[in-house]
Amino acid sequence: xxxxxxxxxxxxDISSQKVGLMQQDLGxxxxxxNEVSKSFRDPKGAEVRALDxxxxxxxxxxxxxxxxxxxxxxxxxxxxxxxxxxxxxxHLNLGGNRIDLLPPHKRPVNTVFQSYxxxxxxxxxQNIAFGLENEKIAKSEVKARVDEVLExxxxxxxADRKPSQMSGGQQQRAALARALAKKPKVLLLDExxxxxxxxxxxxxxxxxxxxxxxxxxxxxxxxxxxxEAMALGDRIAVFNQGKxxxxxTPFEIYTAPSSEFVANFIGESTVLQGKxxxxxxxxxxxxxxxLNQNMSSNGSVKLMVRPEAFTLIEGETxxxxxxxxxxxxxxxxxxxxxxxxxxxxxxxxxGAMLLNQLNVGDSVELFVDVNQIGQLA
Amino acid sequence: xxxRSTTEKEPGIYGPGLVSLPAxxxxxxxxxxxxxxxxxxxxxxxxxxxxxxIHKFTLDAYRTVFYETDLMGNQSLNFSFLKIxxxxxxxxxxxxxxxxxxxIPTAIWIALQKxxxxxxxxxxxxxxxxxxxxxxxxxxxxxxxxxxLFNQFGAPVLLYTSWATFIGLTYAFLPFMVLPIYAxxxxxxxxxxxxxxxxxxxxxxxLIRIVIPMIRFGIFxxxxxxxxPALGAYVQPSLLGGNKSMLIGSLINDQFGExxxxxxxxxxxxxxxxxxxxxxxxxxxxxxxxx
Numbered sequence: 001x002x003x004x005x006x007x008x009x010x011x012x013d014i015s016s017q018k019v020g021l022m023q024q025d026l027g028x029x030x031x032x033x034n035e036v037s038k039s040f041r042d043p044k045g046a047e048v049r050a051l052d053x054x055x056x057x058x059x060x061x062x063x064x065x066x067x068x069x070x071x072x073x074x075x076x077x078x079x080x081x082x083x084x085x086x087x088x089x090x091h092l093n094l095g096g097n098r099i100d101l102l103p104p105h106k107r108p109v110n111t112v113f114q115s116y117x118x119x120x121x122x123x124x125x126q127n128i129a130f131g132l133e134n135e136k137i138a139k140s141e142v143k144a145r146v147d148e149v150l151e152x153x154x155x156x157x158x159a160d161r162k163p164s165q166m167s168g169g170q171q172q173r174a175a176l177a178r179a180l181a182k183k184p185k186v187l188l189l190d191e192x193x194x195x196x197x198x199x200x201x202x203x204x205x206x207x208x209x210x211x212x213x214x215x216x217x218x219x220x221x222x223x224x225x226x227x228e229a230m231a232l233g234d235r236i237a238v239f240n241q242g243k244x245x246x247x248x249t250p251f252e253i254y255t256a257p258s259s260e261f262v263a264n265f266i267g268e269s270t271v272l273q274g275k276x277x278x279x280x281x282x283x284x285x286x287x288x289x290x291l292n293q294n295m296s297s298n299g300s301v302k303l304m305v306r307p308e309a310f311t312l313i314e315g316e317t318x319x320x321x322x323x324x325x326x327x328x329x330x331x332x333x334x335x336x337x338x339x340x341x342x343x344x345x346x347x348x349x350x351g352a353m354l355l356n357q358l359n360v361g362d363s364v365e366l367f368v369d370v371n372q373i374g375q376l377a
Numbered sequence: 378x379x380x381r382s383t384t385e386k387e388p389g390i391y392g393p394g395l396v397s398l399p400a401x402x403x404x405x406x407x408x409x410x411x412x413x414x415x416x417x418x419x420x421x422x423x424x425x426x427x428x429x430x431i432h433k434f435t436l437d438a439y440r441t442v443f444y445e446t447d448l449m450g451n452q453s454l455n456f457s458f459l460k461i462x463x464x465x466x467x468x469x470x471x472x473x474x475x476x477x478x479x480x481i482p483t484a485i486w487i488a489l490q491k492x493x494x495x496x497x498x499x500x501x502x503x504x505x506x507x508x509x510x511x512x513x514x515x516x517x518x519x520x521x522x523x524x525x526l527f528n529q530f531g532a533p534v535l536l537y538t539s540w541a542t543f544i545g546l547t548y549a550f551l552p553f554m555v556l557p558i559y560a561x562x563x564x565x566x567x568x569x570x571x572x573x574x575x576x577x578x579x580x581x582x583x584l585i586r587i588v589i590p591m592i593r594f595g596i597f598x599x600x601x602x603x604x605x606p607a608l609g610a611y612v613q614p615s616l617l618g619g620n621k622s623m624l625i626g627s628l629i630n631d632q633f634g635e636x637x638x639x640x641x642x643x644x645x646x647x648x649x650x651x652x653x654x655x656x657x658x659x660x661x662x663x664x665x666x667x668x
Contacts, residue, residue, distance in 0.1 A: 084571050135577060
């Protein structure tokens with residue numbers, strides 16, 4: 001924890017000249033989510049568990065991404081932190097203070113909404129100042145803070161525009177500035193980039209990272225886009241059906257997913273089911289020798305292999321022969337769908353230069369880097 | 378694909394060709410012509426036996442409205458018409474304010490309910506329209522009369538007072554205030570309200586700074602369609618108020634009825650029309666400012 005703070009602090013120093021004001025009186029506060037549950041009734045009256053005993057600790061200053069398919073509970077958790085949803089059981093603690101009993105306007109957190117939710121009858125400046133005018137802050141201080149966040153999100157020139165006179169990306173920045181001006185202990189972002197086109201989304205990802213570094217605020221970011229989660233998060237929390245599946249750095253989540261769901265949701269993967277005897281895996285029509293010793297060999301096992309861990313060039317550990325079912329050339333790489341003799345599909349990603357050597361229907365030998373094979377629970 | 382011919386006629390907002398003809402006929406026959414008749418009548422002489430008009434141009438009608446002639450034939454300014462106008466405006470204004478105070482929270486509250494509940498509540502709001510306004514006004518007479526329901530519970534007898542007129546008008550026009558405000562409140566993005574709370578605003582501040590500015594067009598529409606008919610109201614002042622304090626609607630009615638002075642009635646109607654026109658223009662300019 002201490003280490004985490006130190007790294008964030010040192011990051012802040014780099015850009016502290018730019019946003020000096022933002023950092024003052026920004027107390028460190030960890031967000032603790034303890035055994036939080038929340039149920040809804042669907043239109044038919046059946047009970048849906050949106051959050052099922054979720055516990056998660058978010059250190060101060062961290063960029064945490066809540067990732068999962070739609071309806072997995074990630075947005076419900078975000079709205080519970082903001083105070084828009086009342087949790088059925090569990091606690092929310094921020095810096096040691098319980099916040100789940102406070103109304104939204106008394107919680108030291110602020111939200112950036114997917115729809116931006118800018119006040120259409122107010123200019124950008126008025127939108128940002130609205131939040132500050134709710135506190136007892138001197139007019140000059142309000143102006144200083146508005147100017148500061150406008151500069152932070154690079155919107156100074158459009159300060160007098162109404163939301164309807166701005167593009168989606170600019171509205172996004174305005175919404176971000178409005179929330180940041182309040183100096184929240186935690187900034188909640190509910191799929192804020194979902195409405196932007198791909199190019200703008202990429203650009204805003206960099207912007208968000210820069211702003212996160214510049215402010216040092218804790219960011220909790222909800223998305224269903226795994227690429228976005230990988231690009232942004234210090235840590236990713238993967239949700240499915242109201243349950244927290246796995247928490248870890250993008251690297252941990254990608255290379256060592258804890259379940260088949262996580263393996264399939266984040267990146268592409270091939271899951272192989274079979275038995276391990278004396279470090280040799282057999283199953284789904286493949287045979288892989290020289291496995292790492294730490295792989296358990298009790299009964300049936302599931303192995304997870306990323307497409308890039310396989311190769312069709314000799315040199316790695318052989319898995320046996322497979323038939324080519326489909327070849328997709330994507331420019332920088334070649335995505336091949338292969339079938340083992342037992343009918344199991346294997347996804348392989350290789351260099352594009354193999355394109356001329358492969359034909360659909362060919363039988364080829366499949367190789368794998370055993371160090372990149374993960375075992376699923 | 379063949380480029381579209383530039384001579385081809387685009388179907389505009391009035392629709393292609395003859396489709397809009399019924400609208401024009403209705404508009405001209407039912408709105409335009411009666412209006413012209415009233416304006417023309419106001420500049421003609423009174424008929425010999427009271428009803429009807431003599432087709433001779435005169436400003437007598439307007440002179441009657443603004444001046445009074447004493448027994449000696451001297452003319453002096455007559456303030457009674459002005460008083461009636463002011464009284465009517467004051468009443469319409471008060472009715473509008475009360476409708477606003479009751480209507481805004483009601484409309485917002487309805488808009489915040491579940492969709493199915495909203496539909497039921499809106500039907501409830503419109504139920505009074507299913508019954509004729511006269512029948513409803515007679516019902517109020519029973520409630521407010523001496524020995525009526527309210528009187529039995531200890532309320533003073535309000536029938537045939539200005540209070541009864543006021544209650545009857547407020548009751549009649551409240552739905553006209555609720556419906557347009559609901560229509561704009563229902564379109565409010567709930568996220569915007571959440572954002573306002575999220576930014577630390579209390580409920581009161583959210584209402585004043587966010588909700589009301591965002592539903593202002595509904596409020597303007599509500600004000601216009603409550604104030605204008607309330608200004609010319611006739612049924613409630615005569616049945617509930619007992620015509621004790623004269624209002625412009627009743628005055629016009631009297632001119633065509635008992636007083637048998639069509640030109641004066643028409644002149645009053647033209648003056649009322651001019652006044653509402655001025656008020657409408659004033660609200661229109663306000664709207665433009667906000668856009």
